[in-house]
Amino acid sequence: GQIAEHDESDLCVAMSPDQLAYVIYTSGSTGMPKGVGVSHANVARLFAATYEWYHFDEHDVWVLFHSYAFDFSVWELWGALLYGGRLVVLSFAATRSPEALHKVLCEQGVSVLNQTPSAFQQYIQTEAEIDSCPLALRLVIFGGEALEPVMLKSWVARHGDDCPQLINMYGITETTVHVTYRLLSEGDVCGESTRSPIGRPIPDLQTYLLDTHGNLVPVGVPGELYIGGDGVSRGYLNRPGLTAERFVPDPFGRDRVPGYTGPGIWRGGCRMVRLNF
Numbered sequence: 001g002q003i004a005e006h007d008e009s010d011l012c013v014a015m016s017p018d019q020l021a022y023v024i025y026t027s028g029s030t031g032m033p034k035g036v037g038v039s040h041a042n043v044a045r046l047f048a049a050t051y052e053w054y055h056f057d058e059h060d061v062w063v064l065f066h067s068y069a070f071d072f073s074v075w076e077l078w079g080a081l082l083y084g085g086r087l088v089v090l091s092f093a094a095t096r097s098p099e100a101l102h103k104v105l106c107e108q109g110v111s112v113l114n115q116t117p118s119a120f121q122q123y124i125q126t127e128a129e130i131d132s133c134p135l136a137l138r139l140v141i142f143g144g145e146a147l148e149p150v151m152l153k154s155w156v157a158r159h160g161d162d163c164p165q166l167i168n169m170y171g172i173t174e175t176t177v178h179v180t181y182r183l184l185s186e187g188d189v190c191g192e193s194t195r196s197p198i199g200r201p202i203p204d205l206q207t208y209l210l211d212t213h214g215n216l217v218p219v220g221v222p223g224e225l226y227i228g229g230d231g232v233s234r235g236y237l238n239r240p241g242l243t244a245e246r247f248v249p250d251p252f253g254r255d256r257v258p259g260y261t262g263p264g265i266w267r268g269g270c271r272m273v274r275l276n277f
Contacts (some may be wrong), residue, residue, distance in 0.1 A: 017041035023237050024071050026173055035237035042176040043074060045230045047082055049204040053167075053181060054139065058084035061136070062112045063104065065095055065119075071177045072144055076114050085112075095119075098126035106133035113137055113164075116144040117151065124155050137164035143171060143178065146196040152189040161186045170198035174246070176231040179205055205229035208252060228252065 021040045025033040047056075062080040064087055066072040080087035088108045094100040101123055104110065115123070120142065147168045156166075161184060171178035182199025201207045209223035210216060217223035228250040235243030 017044065020234075022074070024069065024074075024173055034239060034242065036173045037234045037237050038071075038074075038173075038176055039234060042231055042233055043078060045204055046075070046176050046178065046202070047079065049202050049230070050178070050181070053183075056083040056085065056112070060085035060111045060138075061109050062087050063101075063108075063110050063114070064089045065101075065114060066144075070144070071173045072114055072116075075141075075143075075177050079112070098123045099130070102127055102130065105135055105137065109136040111136050111138045112141070113139070114141045114143065117142055117147040118145060121151050124151070128154060128158065135159075135164075139167065140164050141167045141169060143169045148195075149184060149189040149197065150191065152184065156186055156189050161189070168197060168199065170196070172227075174233050175205070175227050176233060178202060179207065179227055179231065201227075201229075202231065205231050206252065214251065226250075 017040045019040060020037050021043050023035045023037050025035050027033065056079055060080070060083065062076055062085055064073060064076050064080075066076060068077075077087065079085070086108075088104060088110060090101070090104065094104060105113065120140065152166060166184040168182045168184055169178045170180045180198045180201050182197045184197070188197060206228045208216060208226040208228070209221075210226055211221075211223055232247065235247050
């Protein structure tokens, strides 16, 4: 009754893809935690630009393994919902138990699993020791930490490198979850390399290695990594000084990578974020 007494006219709210979708705080490992503001457009283009690699659809079953305070959860949550898939929400206890995770993967027919390398390493050991049920996994996607390919050797020996596919993705919160993609092969894991192969940039992003003067460095010369393109976020919440310092004009700015013919992409700002290692 009280609802019926109110005005029935539509609210005049201007909606824009550039409006804020979420704020996630970085860990603060290099100082005070910083709130990164990410727009709806930033998130939408992440899935549009990576579709040709993954072909997510309504048949996929995802696991929400990570806390919503960690941006890997953005990929898990919206990857499932955007394509009409099913999302299995793990309890906190289950995220700390490889045995519980294995049971969920088997019982729920999970097809897309996102993991930090350290968490998956624990799962590899558990899966090898228990009676394994048939897994429905088609993709295991790594992120959040540097990956040493050699840690996957025993997994590949049992399962191969094609089903599920193993993908390493590098990224930071400031550039909307993921930046680069690398499909891992048996050759990657059978050596003794401890280097993390991060692969190539997502099609609507650009990566540069620059020297202290902002010039591109030659192949094999160390430099600082810069990332430009549609995934670059709006900056840090209530930190204009730090935003101006870390989000700088992009002298190589392009609206999109030449030759890209994938789904439509929201146009990003002509900026790039600087990463310090």
